[in-house]
Amino acid sequence: KPQLFIFDLDGVITDTAEFHYLAWRKIGEELGIVVDRALNERLKGVSRMESLNRVLAAASQAKEMTEHEKEQWASKKNAIYQQLIDTIKPSDVLPGISELIRELKERQFKLALGSASRNATFVLDKLGLQDAFDYVVDASKIRFGKPHPETFTNAADYFSIPYHACIGVEDSEAGIEAINSAGMFSVGVGCLDALHQANYIVSDTSQLKLDRIVEAYRLAAW
Ligand code: G6P
Numbered sequence: 001k002p003q004l005f006i007f008d009l010d011g012v013i014t015d016t017a018e019f020h021y022l023a024w025r026k027i028g029e030e031l032g033i034v035v036d037r038a039l040n041e042r043l044k045g046v047s048r049m050e051s052l053n054r055v056l057a058a059a060s061q062a063k064e065m066t067e068h069e070k071e072q073w074a075s076k077k078n079a080i081y082q083q084l085i086d087t088i089k090p091s092d093v094l095p096g097i098s099e100l101i102r103e104l105k106e107r108q109f110k111l112a113l114g115s116a117s118r119n120a121t122f123v124l125d126k127l128g129l130q131d132a133f134d135y136v137v138d139a140s141k142i143r144f145g146k147p148h149p150e151t152f153t154n155a156a157d158y159f160s161i162p163y164h165a166c167i168g169v170e171d172s173e174a175g176i177e178a179i180n181s182a183g184m185f186s187v188g189v190g191c192l193d194a195l196h197q198a199n200y201i202v203s204d205t206s207q208l209k210l211d212r213i214v215e216a217y218r219l220a221a222w
């Protein structure tokens, strides 16, 4: 029986994945690099600096930039992003998520948040979800970002729950890879193309139904 649910934040709890995209697109415009949605799929779930590296690599500009310049572009992206997330309010919690959290608590599941975003606490506060999770894995608790499994194993280890009794919910390819390599059951939210490696996939958060997820977990004989 599953015991712990670990949720990604950006793109699962709220639509900040779109804000990250808008900010990277803006940076791309200034650098003369087209950041389209296909490239953006590969930015989801990965750290700020790794995202910048992937943007630069898309235009073979990676080697031309000094570390100092990269730091400046990364801060610039973050400043744009922070302006966008300043407008977040409790009604920006994605459809079905509040209900799912409530049901998980009623049914005594443990709940964790697994996000590498240094803005995670700010976003949770804005959403009014500061007390919703029993444990939050943030950038300070891990050494390796997604697709490394540490974000997810760190949460399971905190509760001393075996990995096979954990379910991770993600909107990114890197995140699904991280959950899978942790030996956990992966739930993907979004388009099949990017998430085909997930054990169970829904098209959007309103389709995240606890009974169906647990049923899929059982059918997979996890
Ligand atoms: C999450 C998002 C990524 C973002 C990363 C770092 O993983 O999905 O798109 O790059 O967090 O976020 P930060 O807010 O620290 O730049």
Ligand code: MG
Pocket (backbone or CB within 6 Å): 008, 009, 010, 011, 012, 017, 044, 045, 170, 171, 172, 175
């Ligand atoms: Mg995400």
